[in-house]
Amino acid sequence: MEQDCVYQDLDGKDQKALHVLGYKEDSLVAYTRIFTAGDYFAEASIGRVVVKSTERQYGYGKDIMKASISAVAEHYNETTIRLSAQTYLKDFYNELGFLETGEEYLEDGIPHLGMLRKK
Numbered sequence: 767m768e769q770d771c772v773y774q775d776l777d778g779k780d781q782k783a784l785h786v787l788g789y790k791e792d793s794l795v796a797y798t799r800i801f802t803a804g805d806y807f808a809e810a811s812i813g814r815v816v817v818k819s820t821e822r823q824y825g826y827g828k829d830i831m832k833a834s835i836s837a838v839a840e841h842y843n844e845t846t847i848r849l850s851a852q853t854y855l856k857d858f859y860n861e862l863g864f865l866e867t868g869e870e871y872l873e874d875g876i877p878h879l880g881m882l883r884k885k
Contacts, residue, residue, distance in 0.1 A: 779806060786837055788817075788830045795821040796830035802842040809882065810844035831862050835883070845885040853877040 782805045788796030795818045801811045812834045817827045838844050851859050853870055856879055864881040871878055 782806075783813075784837060784841055786830060786834045788826055788833065790821065790824075790826070794818075796826045798830055798834045800834055800838050800841075803844055803846075807848040809846045809848040810838045810842050811848045812838065813849060815849075827858065828862065831859075835862070847883045849881050849883075850878050851881045853879050856881075 779801070780799065783799035783801055786798045786800060787794060796816065798812050798815045801807070801813070803810045805811075806813065812831070815827070815831065815834075817830065835847065838847055847864075849859070849864065850873060851864070851866075854877075856866060859881050862883070863885065864883040867880045867882050871880075
């Protein structure tokens with residue numbers, strides 16, 4: 767809603783995804799969905815990374831991403847991970863080991879970069 771992107775599983779892939787939920791006490795504050803290689807991209811992937819706006823100051827973005835990277839390794843036995851990152855978050859993902867691949871592009875009217883993490 768914050769970025770005028772309302773998702774109701776428009777891509778039909780929620781059923782294939784593993785959903786990673788981050789709670790603070792009993793309140794959902796962070797979320798991602800992850801895919802095995804071939805279900806979204808050729809590589810395993812992390813997407814729909816969201817953190818409740820009032821909770822972003824606490825580092826939950828890094829926490830949910832680290833949990834998601836671990837979940838990809840644990841559930842899919844994959845270490846190479848692709849994501850589509852909003853361009854302004856490039857440094858955030860760089861700190862987590864992701865490197866940009868290719869040119870910037872628009873997704874839902876928002877500038878994005880393809881990024882890949884190999885370990």
